[in-house]
Amino acid sequence: MTSTHLSRRSFLGATVAGGLGLALSGCGFGRQEQAAEGESTLSVWDSFTTEPVNTSFNAINDAFSAANDGVTVDRNIVQYDQLTALAKTAMASGDGPDLVYYSVGKGNAGILVDAGLLAPLDDIAEEAGWTSSIAPFALREATFDGVLYGLPNESEVSGWWYNKSLLDQHGLAVPESADDLLALTETAKGLGIVPVAYGQGDFYTSFWLFSQVACNIMQSDALGRLVYENEGAWNSPEMVAAIQTVFVDWHQAGVFGENVNALKAQDATDLWTGEQAFLLVNGSWATGTHAEALPDRELGMMPLPSLDGEHRVYSAGSGGAFWLSANAQEPEVARDFLEYVFSDDALTIWVEQAQLVPPVQFDSSDYDTNELQQRIATAASGDGDPEQNLGYQVNHGLAAAPFLNMMTEGFQAIIAGDKTPQQQADDLQAAWEEGL
Amino acid sequence: MSRTAAPPAAPPAPRRPAAGAQSRRRAWSPWRWSPAARLAAVFLAPAILLYLVFVLVPLVQSVWLSLHEWDGVNPVKTFVGLANYADLVGDRIFRTSVRNTLIWVGLGTAASLALSLGLALLAWGAGRGFAVFRTLYFMPQVLPTVVVGIVWGWIYHPSFGALNRILDAVGLDGLQRGWLGEPDIAVYAILAASVWASIGLSFVIFSAALNNVSAELLDAAKVDGANAVQRFRHVIVPQLSHAVTLVTSLLLIHNFQAFDMVWVMTRGGPQNSTQLIATYTYQNAFADNQVGYGAALSVVLTVICLIVTVVFVRLRERTSEV
Numbered sequence: 001m002t003s004t005h006l007s008r009r010s011f012l013g014a015t016v017a018g019g020l021g022l023a024l025s026g027c028g029f030g031r032q033e034q035a036a037e038g039e040s041t042l043s044v045w046d047s048f049t050t051e052p053v054n055t056s057f058n059a060i061n062d063a064f065s066a067a068n069d070g071v072t073v074d075r076n077i078v079q080y081d082q083l084t085a086l087a088k089t090a091m092a093s094g095d096g097p098d099l100v101y102y103s104v105g106k107g108n109a110g111i112l113v114d115a116g117l118l119a120p121l122d123d124i125a126e127e128a129g130w131t132s133s134i135a136p137f138a139l140r141e142a143t144f145d146g147v148l149y150g151l152p153n154e155s156e157v158s159g160w161w162y163n164k165s166l167l168d169q170h171g172l173a174v175p176e177s178a179d180d181l182l183a184l185t186e187t188a189k190g191l192g193i194v195p196v197a198y199g200q201g202d203f204y205t206s207f208w209l210f211s212q213v214a215c216n217i218m219q220s221d222a223l224g225r226l227v228y229e230n231e232g233a234w235n236s237p238e239m240v241a242a243i244q245t246v247f248v249d250w251h252q253a254g255v256f257g258e259n260v261n262a263l264k265a266q267d268a269t270d271l272w273t274g275e276q277a278f279l280l281v282n283g284s285w286a287t288g289t290h291a292e293a294l295p296d297r298e299l300g301m302m303p304l305p306s307l308d309g310e311h312r313v314y315s316a317g318s319g320g321a322f323w324l325s326a327n328a329q330e331p332e333v334a335r336d337f338l339e340y341v342f343s344d345d346a347l348t349i350w351v352e353q354a355q356l357v358p359p360v361q362f363d364s365s366d367y368d369t370n371e372l373q374q375r376i377a378t379a380a381s382g383d384g385d386p387e388q389n390l391g392y393q394v395n396h397g398l399a400a401a402p403f404l405n406m407m408t409e410g411f412q413a414i415i416a417g418d419k420t421p422q423q424q425a426d427d428l429q430a431a432w433e434e435g436l
Numbered sequence: 437m438s439r440t441a442a443p444p445a446a447p448p449a450p451r452r453p454a455a456g457a458q459s460r461r462r463a464w465s466p467w468r469w470s471p472a473a474r475l476a477a478v479f480l481a482p483a484i485l486l487y488l489v490f491v492l493v494p495l496v497q498s499v500w501l502s503l504h505e506w507d508g509v510n511p512v513k514t515f516v517g518l519a520n521y522a523d524l525v526g527d528r529i530f531r532t533s534v535r536n537t538l539i540w541v542g543l544g545t546a547a548s549l550a551l552s553l554g555l556a557l558l559a560w561g562a563g564r565g566f567a568v569f570r571t572l573y574f575m576p577q578v579l580p581t582v583v584v585g586i587v588w589g590w591i592y593h594p595s596f597g598a599l600n601r602i603l604d605a606v607g608l609d610g611l612q613r614g615w616l617g618e619p620d621i622a623v624y625a626i627l628a629a630s631v632w633a634s635i636g637l638s639f640v641i642f643s644a645a646l647n648n649v650s651a652e653l654l655d656a657a658k659v660d661g662a663n664a665v666q667r668f669r670h671v672i673v674p675q676l677s678h679a680v681t682l683v684t685s686l687l688l689i690h691n692f693q694a695f696d697m698v699w700v701m702t703r704g705g706p707q708n709s710t711q712l713i714a715t716y717t718y719q720n721a722f723a724d725n726q727v728g729y730g731a732a733l734s735v736v737l738t739v740i741c742l743i744v745t746v747v748f749v750r751l752r753e754r755t756s757e758v
Contacts, residue, residue, distance in 0.1 A: 081723075084722075084723070085722040085723070088508060088509045089508065089509075091509070092508070092509045092511075107724075107725065111507055111508075111509050111510075111725055112509060114507075114509075114510060115507075115509040115510040115511065117509065200706070201616065201617060201702070201705070201706070202703075203703055203705065258594065258614070259594035259595070259613075259614030259617050260617070261614060261617035261618070261705075261706045262592075262593075262594045262613075262614025262615065262616050262617025262618070262706075263594065263595075263614070263617070267593060267595070270596075271595065276595070401723065401724035401725060401726070402724075405724070408705065409705070409707050409708055412705060412706040412707045413707050416618070416619065416706070416707065418619075418707065
């Protein structure tokens with residue numbers, strides 16, 4: 001048997017080599033490549049994973065690079081859930097991007113603001129005229145303690161999509177009131193078609209429906225004060241009655257079909273695009289997808305039928321916004337990019353290619369858009385009276401994790417018959433206060 | 437017994453503490469090690485370094501974090517002592533997650549073990565034409581867990597899913613349900629998918645071990661009049677003991693690590709009924725910005741893992757001694 005020995009010199013050599021290897025391997029970690037003289041690379045992280053928004057954002061980046069010599073946009077696309085965890089960790093460690101597309105609200109971007117990781121945008125907002133051109137609700141969503149930190153790119157409204165062609169086919173009309181809806185439900189059950197496709201299997205879908213309920217029962221102004229200024233309560237008698245109507249009475253009447261807690265948002269969408277449902281709880285962000293899935297059908301979107309005879313209000317919000325890192329490597333280029341986001345050139349791409357509704361005043365008929373896009377754009381921009389017609393998303397503003405979790409868990413429990421509307425309203429109020 | 441004078445006490449040995457300490461220091465100096473020891477150190481160093489960096493340091497950091505309130509971003513962490521652990525006591529979702537984790541580890545391990553051993557026994561005696569089943573049984577093992585979760589999500593789909601359609605086709609439409617939407621059954625529905633995905637490797641290990649079972653002993657048992665169950669219990673199982681230990685260990689590890697299947701299929705819902713400690717940890721630390729509380733949950737999971745491991749090893753040792 002031969003034995004192998006390691007001399008002192010070899011031992012020292014191996015140790016030094018190993019240490020050097022480790023040190024060198026760590027040198028490039030988390031660092032951006034230095035741009036050449038006169039050139040700069042803007043790092044942007046976003047979650048535009050779906051089409052046509054993904055391709056459209058590439059087009060905006062390319063157009064920005066073409067308009068600015070020596071500027072390259074280094075785009076990193078990350079799934080929404082992962083981006084929420086990844087971006088805050090990266091930014092806290094100083095390795096984050098120059099610009100990040102992140103969710104609005106106290107529990108999302110608010111955390112980054114509190115940690116001093118985002119740069120204020122008030123000066124650029126004044127310069128670029130955003131304070132007058134961008135819808136007030138959108139600015140409100142990106143403002144913390146009176147300081148604007150973000151630039152929302154989209155006006156999203158959530159409502160009920162309807163397939164008018166399918167309704168016509170069965171001699172039915174779009175339901176405009178609660179009574180219409182219950183009548184439609186009876187007929188739909190006989191046809192084996194789901195009246196309104198809605199699933200709470202995802203953690204966020206109850207946010208949409210409860211936002212619509214809150215807009216409907218509180219109207220825009222009062223809901224805005226509750227969501228952003230904590231004036232009011234979630235467990236008012238009117239709110240309890242509204243929860244009872246929608247989540248108990250309508251569910252038991254079969255408005256949402258069966259297995260509401262087992263269906264995810266995509267499952268509900270599949271039911272609707274497969275023409276196995278007349279209506280769908282969803283939002284304006286899906287306009288492009290729906291138009292592609294049902295190209296020959298007449299589609300539209302409406303707010304929740306009125307619960308108390310009052311004005312019907314869309315719940316509106318910004319899905320996300322662009323935020324400038326306080327530690328940005330290229331802050332000036334990032335500011336130029338933000339200004340470009342709502343330039344005339346970029347607006348065309350947002351409207352025509354991405355089929356989104358930017359939160360700025362524009363005439364959709366000036367763009368190459370189809371009829372459906374124009375109808376949705378009209379609704380999402382407030383149909384001439386945004387203060388009256390556009391409400392708020394209850395998961396934005398001051399809503400924090402306890403409130404969001406209680407919406408998900410509590411409305412699932414109501415549908416399962418494990419909780420009363422009064423208990424849910426009280427739990428929502430308690431969770432709201434816990435998160436403040 | 438004669439009494440003799442005690443010999444004069446030996447002069448005290450000169451105290452040489454300095455020399456003793458020096459020799460101890462020498463023993464720790466790598467320059468004094470034998471060449472073989474130095475060689476061993478070089479080969480062991482990378483593993484020790486990796487273990488330190490990726491296991492021990494994070495573990496200590498987790499314990500430290502669990503004593504703080506921290507949102508994961510703010511540079512300021514507030515020391516709260518054992519408050520996070522105290523909060524666990526009153527946390528209903530935590531209790532659900534512990535119960536589900538124990539179901540996952542206990543029932544999941546037992547079911548995977550039994551199924552993979554059963555399938556291996558079936559394939560063991562089968563002829564050449566049945567070799568395809570070995571491939572089929574192993575195939576789920578090569579699929580990423582996320583893919584398995586998505587596919588089983590389709591199978592369980594209340595409207596289009598294969599399971600409800602099959603039940604309808606065979607006249608059991610009364611059993612149709614939204615499998616992932618009912619709190620009482622959702623965790624078992626996901627566990628079934630996990631078991632399906634995890635039996636491949638166990639099956640291969642048992643198949644290999646069965647090839648080493650002594651045919652002479654089986655023949656002798658047959659001659660002695662042992663029936664199939666007796667031969668399995670008293671001849672086959674003892675010869676598979678090492679394979680059983682290995683498979684049980686692997687399954688325990690796999691089931692304690694369970695996270696992705698639940699996250700993909702239900703994200704802990706409905707009504708938090710499918711939360712495992714791992715998913716609840718992730719939700720707190722990364723979604724709800726409560727990193728300290730999440731760290732406390734991860735410490736609890738580590739402690740449960742350690743307890744189960746120690747119990748398993750002790751039981752195994754006792755069985756071996758018998």
